[in-house]
Amino acid sequence: MKPILVIGGGITGVTAAVELAETGKEVILIEKKSYLGGKVIQMHNYFPKLCPPACGMEINFRRIKNNSRITVMTHTELAAVSGKKGAFTVNLKTVSRYVNDLCTACGECVAICPVERPDSFNYNYGLTRAIYLPHPLAYPQRYEIDDNFCEGESCGKCVEICKYDAIDLNAKPLEKEIEVHSIIGATGWENYDASKISGLNYNKSLDIVTNVEFEILLSDKGPGEGKLVRPSDGKPPKSIAFVQCAGSRDENYLPYCSAVCCSASLKHALNIADMLPDTKVSIHYVDLRVTGRNEDFLRRVEETKNIELVKGKIARVDVDPESNVLYVEAENIAEGLKKKEAVDMVVLATGIVPTANIPGTIKNDDNFMLTNQQNGIYPAGCAKKPMDVSTSVKDGTAAALKAMGK
Numbered sequence: 134m135k136p137i138l139v140i141g142g143g144i145t146g147v148t149a150a151v152e153l154a155e156t157g158k159e160v161i162l163i164e165k166k167s168y169l170g171g172k173v174i175q176m177h178n179y180f181p182k183l184c185p186p187a188c189g190m191e192i193n194f195r196r197i198k199n200n201s202r203i204t205v206m207t208h209t210e211l212a213a214v215s216g217k218k219g220a221f222t223v224n225l226k227t228v229s230r231y232v233n234d235l236c237t238a239c240g241e242c243v244a245i246c247p248v249e250r251p252d253s254f255n256y257n258y259g260l261t262r263a264i265y266l267p268h269p270l271a272y273p274q275r276y277e278i279d280d281n282f283c284e285g286e287s288c289g290k291c292v293e294i295c296k297y298d299a300i301d302l303n304a305k306p307l308e309k310e311i312e313v314h315s316i317i318g319a320t321g322w323e324n325y326d327a328s329k330i331s332g333l334n335y336n337k338s339l340d341i342v343t344n345v346e347f348e349i350l351l352s353d354k355g356p357g358e359g360k361l362v363r364p365s366d367g368k369p370p371k372s373i374a375f376v377q378c379a380g381s382r383d384e385n386y387l388p389y390c391s392a393v394c395c396s397a398s399l400k401h402a403l404n405i406a407d408m409l410p411d412t413k414v415s416i417h418y419v420d421l422r423v424t425g426r427n428e429d430f431l432r433r434v435e436e437t438k439n440i441e442l443v444k445g446k447i448a449r450v451d452v453d454p455e456s457n458v459l460y461v462e463a464e465n466i467a468e469g470l471k472k473k474e475a476v477d478m479v480v481l482a483t484g485i486v487p488t489a490n491i492p493g494t495i496k497n498d499d500n501f502m503l504t505n506q507q508n509g510i511y512p513a514g515c516a517k518k519p520m521d522v523s524t525s526v527k528d529g530t531a532a533a534l535k536a537m538g539k
């Protein structure tokens with residue numbers, strides 16, 4: 134059998150690749166970023182057990198490293214596809230990272246690089262040099278160069294200092310045509326663009342953040358290096374309001390429910406209670422949608438001091454231009470009133486937008502890829518519908534089973 138192409142190196146694609154290879158199939162796993170792990174590797178911790186992302190990922194990376202049947206191609210996307218199940222021809226395009234696999238990640242190049250860039254792995258909280266390791270757990274452990282910032286040969290300091298000949302500032306993109314048996318589309322999701330939501334004023338204050346940015350603020354990668362601080366002034370917030378369904382279940386933005394945002398906010402509230410037990414947290418929701426083991430999670434939140442669950446929509450978030458104080462105007466259905474309260478931070482629980490950009494696939498009205506058993510391309514994970522990590526793992530395994538069939 135020809136190899137099976139897995140597109141997307143998040144938890145879904147990584148699971149599918151490992152499962153296929155461990156049943157003896159050849160796999161080509163392509164990932165458009167320079168590292169595997171997708172969104173999970175960027176998280177502070179993940180439910181239901183609140184374990185750090187390294188927990189599941191490290192084992193998977195080891196399984197990939199030790200299995201010669203998996204070829205990992207990072208910085209690579211599918212440019213074109215033709216053919217049918219059993220005999221697809223695919224064109225893969227790999228952009229250069231300018232650092233080859235002789236790199237030992239010694240870091241000497243970083244120390245000498247004179248240019249800085251926003252740390253995109255950390256949602257631009259903080260800076261890295263133009264040559265950088267995407268993050269400490271990065272697989273593969275190899276540096277890369279951001280050519281939007283690097284000064285190229287006019288600088289060349291990294292090339293001079295590298296003892297391993299690992300840097301080529303003139304490296305060119307590569308194209309490759311290969312034949313594959315079938316394709317798994319595990320291209321995942323992006324966070325909804327919060328600046329499109331009117332009335333929530335995302336762009337007006339550094340202290341109005343999205344739920345994915347909040348993951349970084351909680352983590353040791355954030356500006357507080359493991360202590361939760363307000364982005365505007367570096368002080369611990371005394372009150373935080375969560376806006377559920379920010380731009381979701383709304384015909385003007387995303388009409389669907391993203392399935393994980395309620396559990397994510399409950400997780401965030403428990404994280405805050407651990408770090409800053411005196412900080413007041415209010416979660417403003419329309420309905421709380423949690424399933425399975427996350428029901429226990431909800432009970433823990435209900436029992437935790439200083440966390441309030443408020444049923445009712447947030448009408449607006451305003452920023453006082455003089456003092457920068459944030460005001461949240463929200464209904465409280467249980468009490469039958471609407472209140473305007475000052476808070477130190479606002480977290481917008483924005484939803485999941487599919488990254489379903491694989492040529493030749495069919496999509497639904499919300500842009501999620503649909504399964505078509507006949508065509509040999511199998512969507513899986515959040516590219517198919519919003520789902521949590523454990524469902525993504527099962528879905529990646531299911532896609533692997535379908536993809537290896539005749």
Ligand SMILES: Cc1cc2nc3c(=O)[nH]c(=O)nc-3n(C[C@H](O)[C@H](O)[C@H](O)COP(=O)(O)OP(=O)(O)OC[C@H]3O[C@@H](n4cnc5c(N)ncnc54)[C@H](O)[C@@H]3O)c2cc1C
Nearest residue numbers: 141143144145165171172179180320321322514515521522
């Ligand atoms: C705020 C928030 C918190 C969450 N917290 C939790 C939690 O605590 N526990 C939990 O179970 N779930 C949580 N989730 C859900 C979790 O993030 C998803 O279940 C998980 O990311 C799904 O993995 P995936 O592989 O399908 O997608 P992704 O993680 O998005 O991975 C997809 C990968 O495909 C790559 N890719 C995209 N397009 C292409 C292309 N054209 N070519 C090549 N590669 C491509 C991407 O770069 C990415 O690496 C949370 C979600 C949100 C919004």
